[in-house]
Structures are given as structure tokens and as C-alpha cells.
Amino acid sequence: MNMKNFTLLLIGAFAYFFGHAQGGLRGRVTDSSSKAPLNGATLELKNSNLTRNTISSKTGEIVLNNIPDGSYKISITFVGFETFEKVVTVAGKTVDIGNIAMKRGERLEEVVVKAVTPPAQQKGDTVQFNASQFKVNPDANVEDLVKKMPGIQVDGGQVKAQGEQVKKVTIDGREFFGDDATAALRNLPAEVVDKIQVFDRLSDQAQLTGVDDGNGYKAINIVTREDRRNGQFGRVYAGYGTDDRYQAGGAVNFFNKNRRISLVGLFNNINQQNFAGSDILGLTGTGSGRGGGGAGRGSTDNFQVNSRPGITTTNALGVNYSDLWGKNFNVTGSYFFNNGVNDNNTISTRQLLYAGDSTNYYREVGENQNKNTSQRVNMRMEYKIDSANTLLILPTFNFQSNDNYSKVTGLMNAQNGSPMSSTDNTTRTTGNGYNFNNTFLFRHSFAKKGRSFTAGLTTGLNNRQSTQNVASISSFYKGTIEYDSVLQQQHAETKNYNLSANLSYTEPIGKKGILQFNYNPSYSSNDADQKTWHFDAGTGKFSQLDSSLSNVFNNEVVTHRGGITYRFGDRDKNFNIGLDGQSTTLDNVQTYPQQGTLKKNFSNLLPNAMLRLKLSDKSNIRIFYRSSTSNPSVNQLQNVINNSNTLFLTTGNPNLDQSVSNRLGGRYTYTNSRKGNSFFINFFATQTDGFITNATYRASQDSVLTPTVTLYKGSQLSKPINLNGYWNTNTLFTYSFPYKALKTNLTFNAGMSYIRTPGMINNLINQSNSYTYSGGIVAASNISEYVDFNLNYSASYNNVTNKIQPTLNNHYFSQVAGLGFTLLTKNGWFLQNDLNNQLYRGLSAAYNQNFWLWNIAAGKKFLKDQKGELRLSVFDLLKQNRAISRTVTADYIEDLQTQVLTQYFMLTFSYKIKNFGKAPERKRAEGMPEPGMPGGYPGGGGGRPEGGGRPWN
Known part of the structure; x- marks a missing residue:
């Protein structure tokens, strides 16, 4: 089926199913005695x-739309009233539960009951933390708050929960700053938070079908306090x-019921990159991103980066908008502008690594500046x-321009x-690029319980252009010096166009079973045009075309997947098992300098399974297995040499195959x-056949590759290849409890990880095995907002072995210890301290360092309600700041030191804006479900950043 006919078929499916219906719920809650409506009663609908x-x-009305067919238990709660419970069945229409007359609870004479709010609660797959049980200073943001919570870490601009990266943060169930979790946490004050919910969020498609498609991710939902939902x-x-x-x-932030607008700005030259986590990294030249399995220092294939090492000057603006247009149109959106200049000397x-006992050492000094x-x-x-019927539209657009300068010796x-x-x-x-993607998702629920149809269409368009000027002189010592x-x-220009669809139909089987049929066709066209002059x-111009360093290449991928x-499932258990069949065609066409074609076909059976068991009200277990495929990128396929560094040449490989991965995980x-105790165990293991890694040839004598390129003795040429044997396993244990005496x-x-990376060196297969054992402790105070301290220690022991050169097996150790505290008096004086020690052992001699980073600040709050603040801060008091890292691949081991921010003093004035509307007269009972939690939630059932870290002031 060609793409034109496929698109017409999909449009026809939309038109046919558009007019069919889904379910909802409505009713009214009143006081049984006075007949008055109850404003703020909480309704939970659950299966x-x-x-x-x-x-x-205010009139007591309850309305809940877009409910998939099924049987549900509803609970209505209100402080001082008895809980109302009822079972309802939704079958394609709105269920009217009528007037619910709530009865008042029994009056307790001369008895005062003080509820004890637990630090954490388990609600199905969701772990909920009560913010009131984690004391932070009045100026803390949400990031400061979640750092105190068990299983959540923020490091280097990345947020992790239960060992997995958090890819989205929502507020009251609504998106906030898109996929930038760091921006959401750093630009919201902790004082507005009622609860933090950590959960596995289903993909948009799976939320509509109700069947986990394996594309879910870790997410955090911030439940705001009821008295902080209106105001500035x-x-x-x-x-x-x-x-x-x-x-x-x-x-x-401007919050007014459903309408929420947030404005953020950032202008500095002290490495503050509070919401750069999803900003696009500038193009760094052609040929990047070829290395497989982490070989090579960087890749721009993902088009996104975290905080960068070095010293960055940032000018950034952002806005987030969220509103409900009418009763049925929910809109959220965000816009970011970021201009940055990054200087990084390395x-x-x-x-x-070589076979046998020989080895070479390469030392490099780099001066880099990136303007993006x-x-x-x-x-x-x-x-x-x-x-x-529900329609979901998800457009995204990215644009970038870049100017990168690099001088390397x-x-x-x-x-x-x-x-x-x-x-x-x-x-x-210099370069520029854009990336536009749009997804349409439509869901229709039939009158029969459990029967539904979902259709999705995704389009993408990507373009990148760059111009690279290279001037280099290389010397080769052979008794005499040869230059x-x-x-x-x-x-260079790369273009990408992709189109994919997803059709899904579910049919109920028995009382607790659902059968899902899915079909997912996709098409991708990738063009790469590189010319070297x-x-x-x-003539004084770059006018001599080198055909040996030029290439025009097209790669088309057509995939049909169905299964x-x-x-x-029921309240205590869920079980999924599925099997997909997939057919993929890779069609590679080279039109310059020579013409050639290569077509490959791949067929795969891809099983998947998931089991979730509720063991008790306190514990649950989740186990999953997934299989997937990955196709090589156009940069990896393009057969053209990159000679920007004549000692390390790279080229592509049009003969690359598809890789197949199997992933097993559990929690x-x-x-x-x-008691406030929490315990988590996470385990993940990934095995890949046809893993894309590097084949490296290190020359023992000079070899002429093209009329203008010679591979000299001691230099190397690398290209991506497919090898079996890749493994990546990780286990993490976390135990938390309150120590009430303090x-x-x-x-x-504690954690353990094992990574086995295959590679090839001079036609010999190597296996690099990296074993990591880590552990740590965090003591976070819970005393008051006036006294806040944090003690932390973490250590990591790494053991690295190589198959072809066991004499180079090595082990290294690193540790980070820190003490942070804030002392605040009631009249506004404060003192802050952040002291960190970092120790490295087992690296190259110059990198085995032990240093301290000490930041300190003091100041005074003043003006009405202490909204003003004057602060004097010192960054790197001891002038010892460093940034060191080690990279291990299948063909080399590298130690790297990057430029960092050094000592400075700064005087800062800040002003707090705080204007909240009147709080509701009644608040819901503690521990009741929160409003705003989106459908699809399965809840029913400090280290320093790179480059010396974000400055502390």
C-alpha cells in the first residue's frame, strides 16, 4: 500500500468513527439536612x-467526561460528612447519578482528634509524598523539595525517580513546560505544593486504549494546595x-482557576541553565553521531542536551500557558527562547586499546566556544x-542556529x-536547523463495554544545514618529520520526512479481559548531501571539489507492524501479553560520487508482557518484558570520510543492519x-543483537585511502558495524525512614550495574566489561522552615576489563560528600552553606584529585511580609573547583577535565511576588484523592552538575 492510499484510508476511518459515542458522569452533591449544595466535595471514579x-x-454539580466504557466504583467525600459509595456502569452515554444527599458524621463531644499525615502513601502504582512532611526554607523551589523525598534525585540537569529519568512533570494533572522536567521543578515555589506523585505514565495512545503499549515513562504530578490555585x-x-x-x-505565575500562565526569564554568565534541559544543541559539524554504543564523545542525533560543561552565558525566556476553552477543549502550550555562549577549555x-600488550596514549588540549x-x-x-469521542493534537516545533569554534592540539x-x-x-x-512534528490521536468508544477504536497519525519534518571550515597541520615522526x-x-545538509500511523481496536473478552488488535505502518525518507571543497x-576561494570527501545519499525505511x-485485570492484578509481527525494508541509494543501491528486508516477531500485582495495601510489584528494533541513522549509513582530525578519521557504513533489543525490568x-518507611527495588536489563558499535583500524604503516586522504601510522579509521553481545543491567535499592530523635x-x-560493550579493533572483536558498585546516604532535616540541613555521601567503585588486552584492566573510585544548611531567623537574617568534597582515585595521574567546593551566602529579608531580600554570596570560597570524568568504550579509555566556574562574590536583590485569592471555605479530608489527576494514570490500581555545577547564590 503506497502512502497516498494509506493516508486516504486513515482519513476515511476518522470520518466513519467520528460520530460515534463515549461515556461520562454527572450529578449534584448536597447537604441532606439543609439541602444546600456542597462546594468542593471530592469524587473519585476508579476501577x-x-x-x-x-x-x-459552587452549585454542588459534578461533571466528569471522557470515561472509557466499564464498571467503576465512585466515592464522594467531604469533611464532616459520611463517605458516599456506589458502583456505576458507563456504556457510551453520560450516567446521571442524580442528587447525592450527604449525611453529616457523628459529632464527637469534647474529643479532639489530630490526624497524622504520613510522609508517603502507596496508591496502586503511584507513590504519593505529602509535601507538609518535608520541611524546606520559605524560598525553596519544588526541586529543593523533591530532593528530600526517597528515591528522587536531581543531578546534572536530569531528574530521576526510582532509578528512571523523569520525562514529564504535570501540575494538577496538566502539562507544565512540556517535556522539560527541570524547568517545571525549578520555576515553581515549594510553598504551593500539597503532594508529589511519582508514577509510570502511559503513552498518549495507551491512555486512550487502556492497554499498556510499552512506550510509557516515569512522570511526576504536582498537586497544588487548594489555597494556592488562584493568584499571582x-x-x-x-x-x-x-x-x-x-x-x-x-x-x-498567574493562576486563575483553569487558566494558568507562567513566565520565566534567565540572564547571567554564571552557568545558570535552569531550563536548558530541552533546548537544542547547536550543530557541531558533519559526521557526528556516527559512533555506536557510546563510542565517540558526542552525538547531535537526539537534537537535545542537558546542562553543558564549561562556562555559559545565557539569555533565555519562556512562557507556559494552560487553560480550558469552554467545557471540552483543554489547551496547554509552552514557548522557549534561549541564546547561549559556552566557553569550554578541556x-x-x-x-x-590494541591486541596484545601494546597501547598508545593520546593527549589533547582543546579550546572551544559554542554560540547557540x-x-x-x-x-x-x-x-x-x-x-x-476525543481528539488529541500534539504539535512541536524546534528551530536553532549555531556557530561553533574549536582549536585542538x-x-x-x-x-x-x-x-x-x-x-x-x-x-x-556554522549551521541552522528546524524540527517539526505533529501527532493526531482520535478515540471512539462503542456502546458495548470495553469496545473501542483508536487512530493516530504522526508526521515529522527535519532539516539541518551546516558549513564547516577546517585548517589543520599534522606531524608524523618517522626519524624525519612528515607533514x-x-x-x-x-x-552538509540532512533532510528527514516521516509519516506513521497507529490503528487500534479493543474488544472485551469475559468480565475482566480485553483483546487489542493494532496495526502500525510507517515511512521515513532521509537525505544526506555532503560536499567538500x-x-x-x-583564486583565493574554496573552489576545488573533492569527490572522495563528498557524498549524496538517500535512505528510505518502510515498516509494517501489527499484532x-x-x-x-482487576483491582489487585493486571496482566498483559502480546505478540507483534514486523516487516521492515531499508532502501539505501547513493547518487554521488558513484551510483549504487542496497536494499535490505527484515522480519521480526516482537513479544511483550507485563504483570502488576498488589501484594498488600503497602506493597506492589511490577514486571515487564519488551522487545524492539532500531534502524541505523543516515549519518551512520553515509559512506564518506570525515577528516576534520587526521589522527582520528571516521566514515559511515551503508551495510549496517537493524538491531534488535530485549528489555526486562521490574520494580x-x-x-x-x-511509620513513614519506604523501600524500593528496581531492576532493568537490556540485551541487543546487531548492536551498532565501532570497528576501529589502527594503522601500523601508512595507507592511502583516497587521493587526498592518507591514514598514517599510528592514526585510526573508525566506522560503525553491527555486533552481538551488548548487555546493560542495573539494580537500585532505596530505603528511607524518619529518624524522629533528630x-x-x-x-x-545502593546500586549495581554491568555494561558489556562489543567492539572491533584491527579485525579482532573486543568486549569491554564495566562493573559499577555504588552506595550512598542522605540525611535531610525535617525540623522547621528556619533550620534546614542536608548531609549526603555517595561513592562509586568501577571495575573495567577488556577481552583483547587484559593487562589494561583497571578499577577506579570516586566519592562525593556534602553538607548544606540554611539558618533563618524570624526577623529575616539568614545564613546558607553548601560544602562538597570530591575524590577521584585510579584515573590517570593528573586526574586523581581531591578537592572542595565551598559556597556560602548571608543576607537579610525585609519589606512587608519579608518579600525583599538582599544577599551576599561567595562561589568557590577555597578556589578548588574542578570537573573530571571518565569515559570507557570498547576501543579506548579517556579521562577528561573541563573548564569550570571559579571564585566570585556577588550581591543580589530579590523580590517575592505573593498574592493569592481567598482559600475555599472547606477543605477536603486528608488522604482523599486529589482533583486534577489525569486519565491514564495507573495510580488506581546531590551531586554537582557538569562544569562545576549550577552556581549557588
């Missing part, structure tokens, strides 16, 4: 697949310091057409220390609400 919540309006709040600040260091910015030592401007837009539009030494070669290389790359120079300009001294999944969760929450964690 084994879904939990939904809402609250009654935030903080603005400005500061100036020594060495012309400066900062200014703020975050201001020193690295790389130990190159990016804009991105994310939107989510959900339209509830009627009581049974490198020296290659033999094992005995004698020099073999050196290079002096200057590269400048090789490069003076060239390279133009040498400098012509006669069946059976789901069985055990135990939460004792009464009013402190203690968290212990």
Missing part, C-alpha cells in the same frame, strides 16, 4: 484500569559581582467532541613515551504510611 478525580462546583506568585532578582559576573531573571588523556540560539514550541490540545605517544604524531587543528562550524595539511570547507590559492495483545515498592529523614541507597 483496575483507571482512576479519575474531580470536585463539585513568583520571584524576580538581579545581582552583580566580581569579575563582571551577573545574574537577573525570575519566574512569575584537557584529556586517552588510552587506546534556539526556539521551541510545544502544544497539547485535547478536544472532547462529545461524551465518547593533540599529541600521540607510543607506549614507551616516544612521540608518534601530533596535530594542530582549527575548526569553525600533512588540510585547508577545506564542507557543506579544497582551498585554491590561485494482538490480551489484557486481564518492588513498599510504603508504610504509618527530626531527620534518612535515605540509604
Whole structure:
């Protein structure tokens, strides 16, 4: 079926199913005695697949739309009244539960009952933390709050929960700053938070079908306090310091019932990148992203990065908008602008692996500057057409421009220390690119319980262009010195267009079973055009085309995937098992410098399974298995040499095959609400056949590759290949409990990981095995908002072995210990301290360091309600800041030191905006479900950042 006919068929399916219906619920809650409506009563609708919540309006009305067919238990609660419970069946229409007359509870004479709020609660797959049980200072943001919670870490701009990266943060069930979890946590004050919910969020498609498709991810939902949902709040600040260091910015939120607008700004030269986690990394030249399995230093294939090492000057603005247009149109969106200049001087030592006992050492000193401007837009539009039809639209757009300068001096030494070669290389790359994606999802629920149809269409368009100028001189020592120079300009453009669809139909089987049929066709076209021109001294221009360094290539991928999944479940257990069949065609066509075609076909059977068991009210277990495939990128396929560094040449490989991965994982969760204890165990293992890694050839003598490119003795040529044998396993244990004598929450964690990476060196297969054992403890105070401290210690022991050169097996150790505290007086004086020690052992000699990073600040709060603050801060008081890392691959081990921010003093003024509307007269009972939790939730059933870290002030 060609793509035109497929698109027409999909449009026809939309048109046919658009007019059919789904279910809803409505009613009215009143006081049985006075007959008055109850404003703010909480309704929970729940079965084994879904939990939904809402609250009654001022007139007592309760409305809940877009409910999948099925049988549900509803509970209505209100402080001082007895709980109302009822079982309802939704079958394609709105169920009217009528007037619910709530009875008042029995009056207790002369008895005062004080409820004890637990720190954490287990609600099906969701772990819920009560913010009131984690004391932080009045100026803390949500990131400061969640750092105190068991199983949540924030490090290097990434948020992790229960060992997995958090990919989305929502507020009251609604998206906040798109996929940028860091922005959501850093730009919202902790004082507005009632609860933090950590859960496995289903994909948008799975939320509509009710069947887990394996594309879910870890997410956090922030439940706001009821008295903080209307008003304006935030903080603005400005500061100036020594060495012309400066900062200014703020975050201001406007909350008015359903409409919520947040504005954020950031202007500084002190490494603050509070919401750069999803900003686009500038193009760094052609040929990047070829390395497989982590080989090579960087890849721009994912088009996104976290906080960068070095020193960054940032000018950034962002806005988030969320509103309900009418009763049925829910809209959220965000826009970011980011202009950054990153300076990063580096020193690295790389130990190159060979067969036998020989090895070479490469030392490099780099001077780098990257100027990047990016804009991105994310939107989510959900339209509830009627009581049974829903349309979801998810457009995203990214644009970037980039200017990157790099000057590198490198020296290659033999094992005995004698020099073999050196290079002096200057590269400048300018480029721009855009990325547009849009997804349409439509769901229709039939009148029969459990029967539904879902259709999705995703389109994507991507374009990147770059110009790279390279000037280098390399020296090769052979008794006499031989020189090789490069003076060239390279133009590259890559284009990508993709189109995919997902059709799903569910049919009930018995009382607790659902059978799902799915079909997922997709098409992708990828074009790569690279031309290299040498400098012509006669004309003074880059006018000599080098066909051996030029290539025009097209890659088309057509995939048909279909299968069946059976789901069985009730309140205490859920079980999925499915099998998909997949057919993929890779069609590679080269049109320059020579013409050639290569077509490959792949057929796969891809099983999947998931089991969730509720063991008790305190514990549950979840186990899953998934299989998937991955196709090589156009950069990995394009057969053209990249000679920007003549000592390390790279090329593509049009003969690459598809890789197939199997992933097994599990999680055990135990939460004792009464004692405040929490225990988590997470396990993940991934095995990949046809893993894309590197084949490296290190020359023992000079070899002419093209008329203009020579592989000199001691230099290397790398290209991606497929090899079996990749493994990645990880286990994490976390135990947390309150130590009441010190009013402190203690968290212990321990982890083990094993990574086996295959590679090829001079036609010999190597296996690099990396074993990591880690552990740590965090003691977070829970005393009061006036006294806040955090003690932490973490250590990691790593053992690395290699198959082809056991003599280079090594082990190394690192540790981080820290003490942070904030002391605040009632009249506004404060003192803050952040002291960290880092220790490295077992690295190359120059990198075995032990240093301290000490930041300290003091100041005074003033003005009405202490909204103003004047602060004097010192960053890196001891002038010892460093940034060190180690990279282990199948063909080398590298130690790297990057530029960091050093000591400065700064005086900062900040002003807190705090204007909340009147709190509701009545609040819901503690421990009742929260309003705003979105459908599809399965809840029913400090280390330092890179580059020396975000400055502390």
C-alpha cells in the first residue's frame, strides 16, 4: 500500500468513527439536612484500569467526561460528612447519578482528634509524598523539595525517580513546560505544593486504549494546595559581582482557576541553565553521531542536551500557558527562547586499546566556544467532541542556529613515551536547523463495554544545514618529520520526512479481559548531501571539489507492524501479553560520487508482557518484558570520510543492519504510611543483537585511502558495524525512614550495574566489561522552615576489563560528600552553606584529585511580609573547583577535565511576588484523592552538575 492510499484510508476511518459515542458522569452533591449544595466535595471514579478525580462546583454539580466504557466504583467525600459509595456502569452515554444527599458524621463531644499525615502513601502504582512532611526554607523551589523525598534525585540537569529519568512533570494533572522536567521543578515555589506523585505514565495512545503499549515513562504530578490555585506568585532578582559576573531573571505565575500562565526569564554568565534541559544543541559539524554504543564523545542525533560543561552565558525566556476553552477543549502550550555562549577549555588523556600488550596514549588540549540560539514550541490540545469521542493534537516545533569554534592540539605517544604524531587543528562550524512534528490521536468508544477504536497519525519534518571550515597541520615522526595539511570547507545538509500511523481496536473478552488488535505502518525518507571543497590559492576561494570527501545519499525505511495483545485485570492484578509481527525494508541509494543501491528486508516477531500485582495495601510489584528494533541513522549509513582530525578519521557504513533489543525490568515498592518507611527495588536489563558499535583500524604503516586522504601510522579509521553481545543491567535499592530523635529523614541507597560493550579493533572483536558498585546516604532535616540541613555521601567503585588486552584492566573510585544548611531567623537574617568534597582515585595521574567546593551566602529579608531580600554570596570560597570524568568504550579509555566556574562574590536583590485569592471555605479530608489527576494514570490500581555545577547564590 503506497502512502497516498494509506493516508486516504486513515482519513476515511476518522470520518466513519467520528460520530460515534463515549461515556461520562454527572450529578449534584448536597447537604441532606439543609439541602444546600456542597462546594468542593471530592469524587473519585476508579476501577483496575483507571482512576479519575474531580470536585463539585459552587452549585454542588459534578461533571466528569471522557470515561472509557466499564464498571467503576465512585466515592464522594467531604469533611464532616459520611463517605458516599456506589458502583456505576458507563456504556457510551453520560450516567446521571442524580442528587447525592450527604449525611453529616457523628459529632464527637469534647474529643479532639489530630490526624497524622504520613510522609508517603502507596496508591496502586503511584507513590504519593505529602509535601507538609518535608520541611524546606520559605524560598525553596519544588526541586529543593523533591530532593528530600526517597528515591528522587536531581543531578546534572536530569531528574530521576526510582532509578528512571523523569520525562514529564504535570501540575494538577496538566502539562507544565512540556517535556522539560527541570524547568517545571525549578520555576515553581515549594510553598504551593500539597503532594508529589511519582508514577509510570502511559503513552498518549495507551491512555486512550487502556492497554499498556510499552512506550510509557516515569512522570511526576504536582498537586497544588487548594489555597494556592488562584493568584499571582513568583520571584524576580538581579545581582552583580566580581569579575563582571551577573545574574537577573525570575519566574512569575498567574493562576486563575483553569487558566494558568507562567513566565520565566534567565540572564547571567554564571552557568545558570535552569531550563536548558530541552533546548537544542547547536550543530557541531558533519559526521557526528556516527559512533555506536557510546563510542565517540558526542552525538547531535537526539537534537537535545542537558546542562553543558564549561562556562555559559545565557539569555533565555519562556512562557507556559494552560487553560480550558469552554467545557471540552483543554489547551496547554509552552514557548522557549534561549541564546547561549559556552566557553569550554578541556584537557584529556586517552588510552587506546590494541591486541596484545601494546597501547598508545593520546593527549589533547582543546579550546572551544559554542554560540547557540534556539526556539521551541510545544502544544497539547485535547478536544472532547462529545461524551465518547476525543481528539488529541500534539504539535512541536524546534528551530536553532549555531556557530561553533574549536582549536585542538593533540599529541600521540607510543607506549614507551616516544612521540608518534601530533596535530594542530582549527575548526569553525556554522549551521541552522528546524524540527517539526505533529501527532493526531482520535478515540471512539462503542456502546458495548470495553469496545473501542483508536487512530493516530504522526508526521515529522527535519532539516539541518551546516558549513564547516577546517585548517589543520599534522606531524608524523618517522626519524624525519612528515607533514600533512588540510585547508577545506564542507557543506552538509540532512533532510528527514516521516509519516506513521497507529490503528487500534479493543474488544472485551469475559468480565475482566480485553483483546487489542493494532496495526502500525510507517515511512521515513532521509537525505544526506555532503560536499567538500579544497582551498585554491590561485583564486583565493574554496573552489576545488573533492569527490572522495563528498557524498549524496538517500535512505528510505518502510515498516509494517501489527499484532494482538490480551489484557486481564482487576483491582489487585493486571496482566498483559502480546505478540507483534514486523516487516521492515531499508532502501539505501547513493547518487554521488558513484551510483549504487542496497536494499535490505527484515522480519521480526516482537513479544511483550507485563504483570502488576498488589501484594498488600503497602506493597506492589511490577514486571515487564519488551522487545524492539532500531534502524541505523543516515549519518551512520553515509559512506564518506570525515577528516576534520587526521589522527582520528571516521566514515559511515551503508551495510549496517537493524538491531534488535530485549528489555526486562521490574520494580518492588513498599510504603508504610504509618511509620513513614519506604523501600524500593528496581531492576532493568537490556540485551541487543546487531548492536551498532565501532570497528576501529589502527594503522601500523601508512595507507592511502583516497587521493587526498592518507591514514598514517599510528592514526585510526573508525566506522560503525553491527555486533552481538551488548548487555546493560542495573539494580537500585532505596530505603528511607524518619529518624524522629533528630527530626531527620534518612535515605540509604545502593546500586549495581554491568555494561558489556562489543567492539572491533584491527579485525579482532573486543568486549569491554564495566562493573559499577555504588552506595550512598542522605540525611535531610525535617525540623522547621528556619533550620534546614542536608548531609549526603555517595561513592562509586568501577571495575573495567577488556577481552583483547587484559593487562589494561583497571578499577577506579570516586566519592562525593556534602553538607548544606540554611539558618533563618524570624526577623529575616539568614545564613546558607553548601560544602562538597570530591575524590577521584585510579584515573590517570593528573586526574586523581581531591578537592572542595565551598559556597556560602548571608543576607537579610525585609519589606512587608519579608518579600525583599538582599544577599551576599561567595562561589568557590577555597578556589578548588574542578570537573573530571571518565569515559570507557570498547576501543579506548579517556579521562577528561573541563573548564569550570571559579571564585566570585556577588550581591543580589530579590523580590517575592505573593498574592493569592481567598482559600475555599472547606477543605477536603486528608488522604482523599486529589482533583486534577489525569486519565491514564495507573495510580488506581546531590551531586554537582557538569562544569562545576549550577552556581549557588
